[in-house]
Amino acid sequence: xxxxxxxxxxxxxxxxxxxxxxxxxxxxxxxxxxxxxxxxxxxxxxxxxxxxxxxxxxxxxxxxxxxxxxxxxxxxxxxxxxxxxxxxxxxxxxxxxxxxxxxxxxxxxxxxxxxxxxxxxxxxxxxxxxxxxxxxxxxxxxxxxxxxxxxxxxxxxxxxxxxxxxxxxxxxxxxxxxxxxxxxxxxxxxxxxxxxxxxxxxxxxxxxxxxxxxxxxxxxxxxxxxxxxxxxxxxxxxxxxxxxxxxxxxxxxxxxxxxxxxxxxxxxxxxxxxxxxxxxxxxxxxxxxxxxxxxxxxxxxxxxxxxxxxxxxxxxxxxxxxxxxxxxxxxxxxxxxxxxxxxxxxxxxxxxxxxxxxxxxxxxxxxxxxxxxxxxxxxxxxxxxxxxxxxxxxxxxxxxxxxxxxxxxxxxxxxxxxxxxxxxxxxxxxxxxxxxxxxxxxxxxxxxxxxxxxxxxxxxxxxxxxxxxxxxxxxxxxxxxxxxxxxxxxxxxxxxxxxxxxxxxxxxxxxxxxxxxxxxxxxxxxxxxxxxxxxxxxxxxxxxxxxxxxxxxxxxxxxxxxxxxxxxxxxxxxxxxxxxxxxxxxxxxxxxxxxxxxxxxxxxxxxxxxxxxxxxxxxxxxxxxxx
Amino acid sequence: xxxxxxxxxxxxxxxxxxxxxxxxxxxxxxxxxxxxxxxxxxxxxxxxxxxxxxxxxxxxxxxxxxxxxxxxxxxxxxxxxxxxxxxxxxxxxx
Numbered sequence: 001x002x003x004x005x006x007x008x009x010x011x012x013x014x015x016x017x018x019x020x021x022x023x024x025x026x027x028x029x030x031x032x033x034x035x036x037x038x039x040x041x042x043x044x045x046x047x048x049x050x051x052x053x054x055x056x057x058x059x060x061x062x063x064x065x066x067x068x069x070x071x072x073x074x075x076x077x078x079x080x081x082x083x084x085x086x087x088x089x090x091x092x093x094x095x096x097x098x099x100x101x102x103x104x105x106x107x108x109x110x111x112x113x114x115x116x117x118x119x120x121x122x123x124x125x126x127x128x129x130x131x132x133x134x135x136x137x138x139x140x141x142x143x144x145x146x147x148x149x150x151x152x153x154x155x156x157x158x159x160x161x162x163x164x165x166x167x168x169x170x171x172x173x174x175x176x177x178x179x180x181x182x183x184x185x186x187x188x189x190x191x192x193x194x195x196x197x198x199x200x201x202x203x204x205x206x207x208x209x210x211x212x213x214x215x216x217x218x219x220x221x222x223x224x225x226x227x228x229x230x231x232x233x234x235x236x237x238x239x240x241x242x243x244x245x246x247x248x249x250x251x252x253x254x255x256x257x258x259x260x261x262x263x264x265x266x267x268x269x270x271x272x273x274x275x276x277x278x279x280x281x282x283x284x285x286x287x288x289x290x291x292x293x294x295x296x297x298x299x300x301x302x303x304x305x306x307x308x309x310x311x312x313x314x315x316x317x318x319x320x321x322x323x324x325x326x327x328x329x330x331x332x333x334x335x336x337x338x339x340x341x342x343x344x345x346x347x348x349x350x351x352x353x354x355x356x357x358x359x360x361x362x363x364x365x366x367x368x369x370x371x372x373x374x375x376x377x378x379x380x381x382x383x384x385x386x387x388x389x390x391x392x393x394x395x396x397x398x399x400x401x402x403x404x405x406x407x408x409x410x411x412x413x414x415x416x417x418x419x420x421x422x423x424x425x426x427x428x429x430x431x432x433x434x435x436x437x438x439x440x441x442x443x444x445x446x447x448x449x450x451x452x453x454x455x456x457x458x459x460x461x462x463x464x465x466x467x468x469x470x471x472x473x474x475x476x477x478x479x480x481x482x483x484x485x486x487x488x489x490x491x492x493x494x495x496x497x498x499x500x501x502x503x504x505x506x507x508x509x510x511x512x513x514x515x516x517x518x519x520x521x522x523x524x525x526x527x528x529x530x531x532x533x534x535x536x537x538x539x540x541x542x543x544x545x546x547x548x549x550x551x552x553x554x555x556x557x558x559x560x561x562x563x564x565x566x567x568x569x570x571x572x573x574x575x576x577x578x579x580x581x582x583x584x585x586x587x588x589x590x591x592x593x594x595x596x597x598x599x600x601x602x603x604x605x606x607x608x609x610x611x612x613x614x615x616x617x618x619x620x621x622x623x624x625x626x627x
Numbered sequence: 628x629x630x631x632x633x634x635x636x637x638x639x640x641x642x643x644x645x646x647x648x649x650x651x652x653x654x655x656x657x658x659x660x661x662x663x664x665x666x667x668x669x670x671x672x673x674x675x676x677x678x679x680x681x682x683x684x685x686x687x688x689x690x691x692x693x694x695x696x697x698x699x700x701x702x703x704x705x706x707x708x709x710x711x712x713x714x715x716x717x718x719x720x721x
Contacts, residue, residue: 231640231689235716241718243639243716247693247718250638272639457717460691461717462700463698480697480698514689515688515689582697
């Protein structure tokens, strides 16, 4: 049976490994990847546990479609209780690890306990073993991957690794693979560090079986042709996600100086074409026909030579607009450092921008600055803080390494107003004040401020309203500053992305970028050709509901509720100071925004406090587990 | 007849075609998007003609044209003095 693939249970405390086939009923309820990870997290973790304790789980899962030659089907989902937020911890990573795991005979891993000494898990053609990683401890993420390949004398090994940030239990340490791919959000690298787990490495030469290979290959070819013939894909294959900057920085949708401005004046040197000077080619993840990743070389300067991949638009905000740095070299160096140390680019950029604004406002004591010149635009201090946070060096580095909420507690209540975070997690550098739909998404996301959980990016395109109604199933405004129908947009996208993360494909190749990109209908066909499971569009949407509601139940059990689905107060109090006429002067209207949250809960069939009703739980087959 | 001027910004592939980030165009009182587009076709060629979906007669859904920050689809949109028109592609959002 092609859906009947394996999960390995790996106990780092005892060293024991068990394997089991994944049942068909679980597949039909949760698909794979994020969905199955959320099922395991909810059912196997007790409420209130310490995320850094041995009882936390680390779940690693490929998607149901992982391995097909289309749609970037190499995504891997990593989950645990988050040490950053205390809520659902979950992060998605591209590259080549997930397909290699499947070629080695496994779809999912559930890692429990804590190794006595630094260790790594090795998975090779159906066998799982735990190895000493003492010689890897202290190495950066590039060196670690190289060393594992060298130890096994096999250049084809793919590894998920942590760097110094993970070893030092920085609460937003990420998990890395390859030159650039990262499971950045919610601190999954910190969980690995807490388990003394330096890496999970895999190599596989086993066959992967598909239900209808001829139909699957034909349909994948059709999908790839559809993607590569689109204008957005051609643009991304030349400029990557940096292309977004041209739009957001000319209209006024980009956070600058933390949250003080909404575009970067004189920011021409961050335009995507500037990357041409450093780019030596483009690369992509497994199964991708777009290749949105720059391969770059920085030949001069104190950090040279640097060979790297990226940077994403996220890093452009983190080390550019948010800290008021205006050179592409700054972004490239920052990108290299976070990849080397293994720390979330978005979180570290957000927290540095916050500390710079606190310094400007006089809310940091001189002692607290640790002798650093925290002025806007000081790229050296940005690099220094990336290092100090990753290494937990000095008081400031150590405080910031714990994330926003503990840092607010130490620096003072007044600092909270300037922290652009939700549920303890930093927001992207996008400015959502003019866009109620995007604001609703970041407020309600189960893993904290987040643009990848439910963002209806196509709301920004002014598409015909009849087309929006056709996609989302109800009337809504095509004006992105309007509140009309936007709760439904967010709800629908949330279900789509939950399914996307569970079948293991790239969000960019769905209705994230373009209205005619693949969505539920195409997913149904691919699932059938891959696994013989017939799952209709309504059934896929219900699976999306099940995954999101399971996450909601997990969070509610940890004490989260409507009170946490909120925006930073600045969204309501400070209108956007710059931008084109439709954007300038915009802020979120609290009453209308609360109505959006009501509507969003209602679409999910949760009560006014964001608690799923018994009827909803029954319909979705979710057990009400309170402990 | 009153005259004015607008700013036209080019992003992504439109920047490659025009080899410019920004131009200023003079306009008359009764200017529409269609008139501006006709001028751009004359200046920069048929790539600008392809902005319009020939079946619907509207701006194609895989093109992003913003007027003062708002995405537009109709070619009869009125363009007035000091407007900002952006030719771009719908990419990402985060």
